[in-house]
Every structure is written in structure tokens, then in C-alpha cells.
Amino acid sequence: MIEKDFNTSYKPSWCPGCGNFGIFIALKNALVELNIKPENVLLVAGVGCSGNGVNFLKAYGWHSLHGRALPTAVGAKLANKDLTVIVMAGDGDGYGEGMAHFIHAVRGNTNITYITHDNQLYALTTGQAAPTTDKGTQTKSTPGGLIEEKANPITLALSSGGSFVARGFSGDATHLKELLKKAILHQGFSLVDVFQPCVTFNKVNTFKYFFDRLYNLDKKEGYTTNDVLAAYKEAMVWGDKIAYGLFYEDKRPSYDKYLPQLNGPALVKRPMKVRNIEQLLKEFA
Ligand SMILES: Cc1ncc(C[n+]2csc(CCOP(=O)(O)OP(=O)(O)O)c2C)c(N)n1
Ligand code: SF4
Structure with a gap:
């Protein structure tokens, strides 16, 4: 199999230069390298520019309701454990409308992979503040600057018992591909929050913004991914420096392992x- 085997007849409608392209290239290559066939993949999408990607990847696809991709995916995985279930949603979808589902899906540890396209605003609706927008940022919905503190998906996942908590960057598609491969192979709920610059509406969190700040946790001397407090500390770093890579992983059994009725065929x-x-x-x- 090659990357093109995951192409559909639809051309992506994203703006030229959009960070969504890097995520899709990384995802397709991860699936190819893991030798997972399109007919064994279910892609569940939220609503947003990111969610439109469900039309651009050849696999089973489910365009869910805004903020409701996770419960849909959890149900699908319990019904058919043979599928590789991948969820993609924007930061607005996943951490705004879908925040409660996010926390409970992390706690539940069903064996699915959650890729958030974190462009730090609501893009499809033309650039309003989202939960991951930095405090003080001026957007269409916050002309005087955002008053609220930003939500931190990584610390939220860690404190909710996340068994695989990672952050990627669509400007580093090779690293992201490797991260996605690990996430898909992980036997439990894997979060990969991906910085995905929106070149049209986000003039603050640009590719350059991240290139200037990101350091790779996977290369940090002495860093191990089994220490939740160390992971928490790295996740709190935000400003001149920002960490990406795998923050934390543990091998506790996934949700289905507690249900003997799910043993045997799907x-x-x-x-x-x-x-x-x-x-x-x-x-x-
Ligand atoms: C229940 C509901 N509320 C609001 C909307 C309108 N809406 C469509 S896309 C969107 C924002 C999507 O932003 P995000 O999830 O960050 O994805 P992005 O477009 O940035 O990829 C909103 C609010 C909707 N479709 N359904
Ligand atoms: S509006 Fe932003 S997120 Fe949406 S396709 Fe364009 S660049 Fe990408």
C-alpha cells in the first residue's frame, strides 16, 4: 500500500498552506506504514474545517454532530473492535462543545485514537475565540481581547487518567507520523493534540510561531514517558518555549478488557x- 491508496476522488477544500494538510499526510503515511487497509479504518469527524477531512481520506467515514465525535467513536469501537477507529476534531469542537465527552472518553480508555486539529480558534465559522485561544487574543468574537484563561488539553488529559497523551505539530509531519503510529498501536485511548496553524484566520499562532518555540520532548535528555508529574510539568510550559512529543504513556487495560462479553468475535x-x-x-x- 502507498499513501495514494487512502486518497478519495475529492480534492481537499482547505486554504492553501493550511495546517490540516500536514496532519493528513502524516495520518495516511502512518496507516500505510502500519499496513492498515482502508476497509479496516473508521474515521469519525467533528464539525469544522478539520472535520471536512472525512471526505478526503478513503476509509469508512462518519461526519458526526458538532462536539459529539467521541461518543460516536466509542460506540463504534465497542460494536466492532476489529476497526481501527480514529477521531478528528477541531479544538472548538473537541474542547468547547465536546469538552465533557473528552474528559469522559479519556477516563474510559476505549481503544481509539483522538487527533485534535488545534488551530486555537473556530476556523470554519471564520475565526472566533476557542477554548485553546490565548488569554488577551483579539478575535472576531473578542475584539477587546479574550478574558478567559485558556484550557490546556494536555494537563486535562493527564489529570483525567489519560493513558497516552501527546502533542504534535503539523509543520513536522515526519515526527507526527511516528507519533500517530504509536498512538494507533496504543491499546487504549490516545490523545494527539496537534498544533495546526490556520493560515487564514490565526495571525498569532503561525507556523513561524511554533518553529520558534517548539522543543521535542522525545529528544529531551532524561525525560521518560512514565512519570505523570514530569509530564504535567512539561505540559505547563507555555510562552517562549513549548514542548511537543509524547508526554505520557501507560499500559493499563483498555475499557473492553473489563467486559468479558466482548471476548471473541466483534x-x-x-x-x-x-x-x-x-x-x-x-x-x-
Ligand atoms: C451544535 C452546533 N453549534 C454550532 C455550529 C456551528 N459551527 C460549525 S463549525 C464551528 C466551529 C468549528 O471550529 P473547530 O472545531 O475549532 O474546527 P476548525 O474549523 O477550526 O477546524 C461551529 C461553531 C454547529 N455546526 N453545530
Ligand atoms: S480557514 Fe483556516 S483551518 Fe480552515 S481551511 Fe482555511 S486555513 Fe485551514
């Missing part, structure tokens, strides 16, 4: 028992 591959509906209703009466 639920969707088992014969359907057709039951007498009247008898069924009597049981609940």
Missing part, C-alpha cells in the same frame, strides 16, 4: 438473535 460479526418482541417487553414489564 459484536457486529456475531449472529443476530431475533427475539420475540412481545416476550422481550414482558421481561421488562
